[in-house]
Amino acid sequence: MGDGRLEIDRVSKRYGDVIALRDTTFDVRAGELFGFVGSNGAGKTTTMRITLGVLAADSGEVRWDGSRITLETRRHIGYMPEERGLYPKMKVGEQLVYLARMHGLSATDARRSMEEWTERLGVAHRQGDDVQNLSLGNQQRVQLAAALVHNPSILVLDEPFSGLDPIAVDVMSKVLLDKAAEGIPVVFSSHQLELVERLCHRVGIIRSGQMVAIGEVDELRSGGAAELVVVAPNATSGWAAGLAGVAVREQDGARTVLELQDGADDQAVLHAALATGPVTEFSRRRPSLTELYREVVTQETDEDAAPGAQRSEAGVTA
Numbered sequence: 204m205g206d207g208r209l210e211i212d213r214v215s216k217r218y219g220d221v222i223a224l225r226d227t228t229f230d231v232r233a234g235e236l237f238g239f240v241g242s243n244g245a246g247k248t249t250t251m252r253i254t255l256g257v258l259a260a261d262s263g264e265v266r267w268d269g270s271r272i273t274l275e276t277r278r279h280i281g282y283m284p285e286e287r288g289l290y291p292k293m294k295v296g297e298q299l300v301y302l303a304r305m306h307g308l309s310a311t312d313a314r315r316s317m318e319e320w321t322e323r324l325g326v327a328h329r330q331g332d333d334v335q336n337l338s339l340g341n342q343q344r345v346q347l348a349a350a351l352v353h354n355p356s357i358l359v360l361d362e363p364f365s366g367l368d369p370i371a372v373d374v375m376s377k378v379l380l381d382k383a384a385e386g387i388p389v390v391f392s393s394h395q396l397e398l399v400e401r402l403c404h405r406v407g408i409i410r411s412g413q414m415v416a417i418g419e420v421d422e423l424r425s426g427g428a429a430e431l432v433v434v435a436p437n438a439t440s441g442w443a444a445g446l447a448g449v450a451v452r453e454q455d456g457a458r459t460v461l462e463l464q465d466g467a468d469d470q471a472v473l474h475a476a477l478a479t480g481p482v483t484e485f486s487r488r489r490p491s492l493t494e495l496y497r498e499v500v501t502q503e504t505d506e507d508a509a510p511g512a513q514r515s516e517a518g519v520t521a
């Protein structure tokens with residue numbers, strides 16, 4: 204109670220015979236930027252809509268600061284929907300003031316907040332333009348301004364980075380990090396895993412409606428298999444075959460990437476490499492978030508293999 208966390212607790216949702224979420228559980232702590240990743244159809248948008256309350260869960264609940272989210276607390280969520288939700292024929296400035304007013308800000312505060320966010324997001328010069336006349340990237344900046352203009356206590360953003368140019372990605376990243384640093388929970392979905400890896404304090408991977416991995420990026424990476432990169436210019440292919448607990452993952456000329464099982468002796472690998480001649484690189488490597496993600500989302504679970512398993516678009520990548 205009172206820790207400002209957003210908790211998604213055993214939330215389930217079906218659309219007809221499609222199970223979109225199965226006891227989906229995770230939390231986003233106050234002050235953290237949480238990356239929500241998963242394949243197309245894995246359940247991210249459904250989770251976010253349920254969090255906002257525009258969609259009802261079949262079971263489970265969403266809590267903020269220890270209490271179930273109500274109509275009143277929903278007003279404190281800044282939400283960026285995947286389908287975007289601006290009025291195309293309304294002017295940028297008017298629209299943002301209108302949204303801020305709807306969330307209870309006074310006319311003066313709404314105007315001030317609109318000025319502040321359009322300035323910070325680099326669209327102040329477009330205040331008088333209809334939204335429909337903006338480029339897609341600028342519409343997205345305005346969409347983020349719309350999520351922020353009422354000074355929310357929680358941020359839930361569905362793919363806020365999709366389609367942005369590198370400068371806009373930097374602007375968006377800075378704003379999200381700043382909002383988290385102010386002490387609110389910030390969650391966003393994305394398929395841009397390098398970005399998620401770089402920005403987020405914690406990451407959750409959802410697969411077929413269930414969270415399959417959650418934690419700090421480094422923590423998740425250190426849970427992955429350890430790899431060794433060995434560069435031995437005189438080595439011929441097969442030099443590492445037969446080393447106990449070692450599997451060759453890649454071999455490209457002098458460079459070999461080996462996967463080490465727990466307890467495998469890296470010094471034995473070094474000796475084998477030195478036996479071929481000089482060794483110009485010998486380093487340990489942890490898998491990137493992208494590699495981990497591939498591993499996690501393509502693992503077939505018993506449940507998937509069972510007859511009557513759920514239908515899901517996630518099956519495309521699973």
Ligand SMILES: Nc1ncnc2c1ncn2[C@@H]1O[C@H](COP(=O)(O)OP(=O)(O)OP(=O)(O)O)[C@@H](O)[C@H]1O
Pocket residue numbers: 218221222223241242243244245246247248249250285514515516517
């Ligand atoms: N209104 C709906 N009616 C029926 N099925 C739906 C509906 N909305 C979503 N689904 C299904 O629920 C599952 C989860 O979809 P959801 O949109 O939450 O996934 P997502 O992770 O956001 O995907 P993406 O990365 O493609 O945006 C999918 O199988 C999808 O087809």
